[in-house]
Amino acid sequence: MMKKLTLIALISLFAFSAQAKTAEQVLASANTPESRGLAIAVEADKRDQGFGDSTVNVEMMLHNAHGQTAKREMRTKTLEVTDANLGDKSMIVFDNPRDVKGTAFLTFSKILEPDDQWLYLPSLKRVKRISSKNKSGPFMGSEFAYEDISSQEVGKYSYKYLRTEACGALQCFVVQRTPQYEHSGYTKQISWIDTAEFRVQKVEFYDRKEELLKTLEQKDYKQYLNKYWRAGLFKMVNHQNGKSTDLFFKNYQFKTGLRTSDFTKQNLKRVK
Amino acid sequence: MKRLLLFFVLISTPTLAEMSGHVAIDSRFFLQGPLYQGQEMNNAPSLVLEPEFYTQDGPDTWTLRLFGRLDPYDPNRTHIDVRQADWLTAGEGWEFSMGVSKVFWGVTESRHLVDIINQTDAIEDTDGEDKLGQPMIQLGFFRDWGNIRLFYLPYFRERTFTQTEGRLRGPSLVNTDKAVYESRHERWHPDIALRYNHYIGNWDFGLSHFHGTSRDPRLIRSGNTLTPYYDLIDQTGLDLQYTNEGWLWKLEAITVDQNDTRFEALSGGLEYTFYNIDNADTDVGLIVEYHRDTRDDKAPATLFDRDMFVGTRITLNDVDSTEFLGGIMWDRNNDSLLYSIEASKRIGNNWKIELETRLFSNTNKNDNAYILRGDDHMTLRLSRFF
Numbered sequence: 001m002m003k004k005l006t007l008i009a010l011i012s013l014f015a016f017s018a019q020a021k022t023a024e025q026v027l028a029s030a031n032t033p034e035s036r037g038l039a040i041a042v043e044a045d046k047r048d049q050g051f052g053d054s055t056v057n058v059e060m061m062l063h064n065a066h067g068q069t070a071k072r073e074m075r076t077k078t079l080e081v082t083d084a085n086l087g088d089k090s091m092i093v094f095d096n097p098r099d100v101k102g103t104a105f106l107t108f109s110k111i112l113e114p115d116d117q118w119l120y121l122p123s124l125k126r127v128k129r130i131s132s133k134n135k136s137g138p139f140m141g142s143e144f145a146y147e148d149i150s151s152q153e154v155g156k157y158s159y160k161y162l163r164t165e166a167c168g169a170l171q172c173f174v175v176q177r178t179p180q181y182e183h184s185g186y187t188k189q190i191s192w193i194d195t196a197e198f199r200v201q202k203v204e205f206y207d208r209k210e211e212l213l214k215t216l217e218q219k220d221y222k223q224y225l226n227k228y229w230r231a232g233l234f235k236m237v238n239h240q241n242g243k244s245t246d247l248f249f250k251n252y253q254f255k256t257g258l259r260t261s262d263f264t265k266q267n268l269k270r271v272k
Numbered sequence: 273m274k275r276l277l278l279f280f281v282l283i284s285t286p287t288l289a290e291m292s293g294h295v296a297i298d299s300r301f302f303l304q305g306p307l308y309q310g311q312e313m314n315n316a317p318s319l320v321l322e323p324e325f326y327t328q329d330g331p332d333t334w335t336l337r338l339f340g341r342l343d344p345y346d347p348n349r350t351h352i353d354v355r356q357a358d359w360l361t362a363g364e365g366w367e368f369s370m371g372v373s374k375v376f377w378g379v380t381e382s383r384h385l386v387d388i389i390n391q392t393d394a395i396e397d398t399d400g401e402d403k404l405g406q407p408m409i410q411l412g413f414f415r416d417w418g419n420i421r422l423f424y425l426p427y428f429r430e431r432t433f434t435q436t437e438g439r440l441r442g443p444s445l446v447n448t449d450k451a452v453y454e455s456r457h458e459r460w461h462p463d464i465a466l467r468y469n470h471y472i473g474n475w476d477f478g479l480s481h482f483h484g485t486s487r488d489p490r491l492i493r494s495g496n497t498l499t500p501y502y503d504l505i506d507q508t509g510l511d512l513q514y515t516n517e518g519w520l521w522k523l524e525a526i527t528v529d530q531n532d533t534r535f536e537a538l539s540g541g542l543e544y545t546f547y548n549i550d551n552a553d554t555d556v557g558l559i560v561e562y563h564r565d566t567r568d569d570k571a572p573a574t575l576f577d578r579d580m581f582v583g584t585r586i587t588l589n590d591v592d593s594t595e596f597l598g599g600i601m602w603d604r605n606n607d608s609l610l611y612s613i614e615a616s617k618r619i620g621n622n623w624k625i626e627l628e629t630r631l632f633s634n635t636n637k638n639d640n641a642y643i644l645r646g647d648d649h650m651t652l653r654l655s656r657f658f
Binding site for chain 2: 100140185259
C-alpha cells in the first residue's frame with residue numbers, strides 16, 4: 001500500500017509540472033534509472049492527456065504458422081478517465097466474424113486490480129458481468145492478450161530506464177517495464193519510446209519463465225488534433241508459436257462528445 | 273404506426289438497412305424409439321432461418337428479427353415467429369421502445385427463475401432459452417443510483433407445446449386451442465412489470481416485479497388431453513451477482529402469488545474459472561448451482577424442486593472460439609439425472625458447428641422428467657452466418 005501511495009505521489013509530482021518536456025529535460029529531471037524510466041512514462045502519458053474520447057474501427061488479421069489468415073472487425077469507443085487511480089472506459093463491438101456480430105464488451109479499467117467488465121450476448125439479449133482477473137488471456141484468439149490492448153496507464157508498471165539508442169530513423173529511450181498486476185502474463189517488457197514524441201515504437205514481452213514471448217511493433221503513426229499520436233498498425237509476433245496478429249486502426253475520431261452515460265451496461269444492448 | 277411504416281419502407285431498401293443473421297441445418301437424433309402413441313422417430317434434419325434487419329437514424333433504431341423452422345417430417349416443429357420488430361429511441365438518461373421485443377433478466381446458468389417477460393418457445397428446446405417475441409412498450413430511466421425500467425405488455429403469447437407426432441412430450445397432448453385464462457380479458461390482459469438494477473463495486477443486482485398472466489401454465493387434465501390454464505400472478509424477483517477475481521457468486525430468488533397460493537423459489541451457486549490450464553490458453557470453469565422450489569400442486573409443475581447442477585465450461589480461446597459446456601442436473605429427492613452437453617466451434621469466418629446432447633438418466637417415476645425418459649437426443653447444427 002505504501003509503495004502504491006509513493007508511486008501515486010511521484011506520478012502526481014511529475015504530472016502536475018507544467019509544459020511538455022523535451023527528451024533532455026526528462027532525463028535531466030531524474031537521476032536514477034527507475035526515476036528516469038518513470039519520468040519518461042509520465043511524460044508520454046501527459047502528452048496524451050486531454051483527448052477526451054475517441055472512436056476507431058479496428059481490423060484484426062490473425063496469421064498462423066501455416067500461412068492461414070482469419071479476419072476480425074470491431075469498433076472501439078474510449079472515454080478518457082483523468083483520475084490517475086483509474087484507467088479509461090472502453091466499449092468494443094464486434095462486426096465480424098458474423099456469428100459474434102453485436103457482441104460487445106464494456107470495460108472500466110483499473111490499475112492494479114481486475115477491471116470491471118461486462119459482456120453482451122445479442123442472441124440472448126443478456127448482459128453478463130464477467131471475471132477479468134485473467135488479463136493475460138488471448139483476445140479473440142489473437143496473439144494480443146487483454147492486457148496488451150487495455151488502456152496503458154502509468155501505474156500499471158514499475159520502470160527502469162536502460163539506455164538511449166537508434167530505432168530506425170529515430171532515437172529511442174529503452175525502458176524496462178515490470179507489470180505490477182499480480183496476474184500479469186509477463187515478468188517484464190522492454191519498450192522502445194522515441195525521444196521526439198514519446199511514442200511507443202516497439203515492445204518485447206517476456207513470459208513467466210522470463211523467455212522472450214512476443215514482439216509488438218507500433219507503426220504508421222499519425223497525429224490528430226495537432227496533439228495526439230496514434231499508430232495505424234500494431235504488429236504482434238509470437239516467437240514461441242510462430243503466429244502473428246496485425247491490428248489496423250482506421251478512421252480515428254476524437255472528441256466526438258461521448259460521455260460517462262454512453263459507457264454503461266444498458267448502453268451495451270443498443271450499441272450495435 | 274407511421275414509424276413502423278417507415279421502418280418497413282427502410283428495410284425494403286437494402287442500401288439503408290443492414291441485414292445479418294443465420295441459416296442452419298439442424299439434425300436431431302433420438303437414441304430410443306418413441307414411447308407414446310402417434311409419435312414418430314423424427315430423426316431428420318430441419319432448416320432454420322433467422323434473419324435480422326436493422327437500421328439506425330440518429331437516436332432511433334428499428335430492428336426486425338424473424339425466426340422460421342421448416343421440419344419436413346414433424347409439422348409441429350415447423351413454425352415462424354417475429355422475435356423482434358421494434359422501434360427504440362434514447363436520450364440522455366432515458367430510453368423508450370415500442371414493438372415486439374425480447375428482454376432477459378437473471379444471472380444463473382442452469383435455471384432462469386427471474387426471467388419472465390418473454391414466453392418460452394418450448395418446441396425449440398427444453399432448456400427454456402428460446403423465447404417468443406413479446407409485444408411491449410418499454411420505458412427506461414438511468415440515474416446514478418440505478419436504472420428503472422417500466423414495461424407495459426398488452427398482449428400475451430401462449431406457450432408452444434409439442435403435438436402428436438413430436439418427441440419430447442408426455443403421453444397426453446396439450447390442447448393449445450383450448451387455453452383457459454383466469455383473466456376475462458384472456459390474452460389481452462394488460463400485464464405490467466417494473467425492474468430496478470444497479471451495480472456497486474463487485475456487486476450487480478436487480479429487483480423486479482411482474483403483475484399479469486403467468487408465462488407458465490398449469491396443465492389441467494380433461495379426458496385424454498391437458499388444458500393449459502394461465503393464472504394471473506404477481507411475481508417479485510431478486511437477482512444478484514458478486515464478481516471477484518476468478519469467482520462469480522450468483523443468486524436468483526422469486527416469490528410468486530398464484531392461484532390463491534404463494535410459493536418461493538431460489539437458484540444460487542458459483543462459477544470459478546481456472547485460467548491458462550497447462551500454460552495453454554484454455555480456461556476451465558466449474559459451475560455449481562442449487563435449486564429449491566416450495567411450490568405445491570396448486571402451481572405449475574417444475575423440474576427443479578430440489579436439484580443440484582454441477583457442470584464445467586471449457587473455453588479454448590482459439591481462433592475458432594471453441595467452447596464446451598457440460599453438466600448434470602441431479603434431483604436430490606429422487607436421484608433422477610439430466611445430462612446436458614453443448615459444444616461449438618467456428619469453421620472459417622462464416623460457419624459454425626454445434627453439438628447439443630440431453631440425456632435423461634435414472635429418471636424416477638415421481639420426477640416430472642419421467643415422461644421424457646425415452647427422449648435422449650443429440651442435435652448437430654451447422655450454421656452459415658451472414
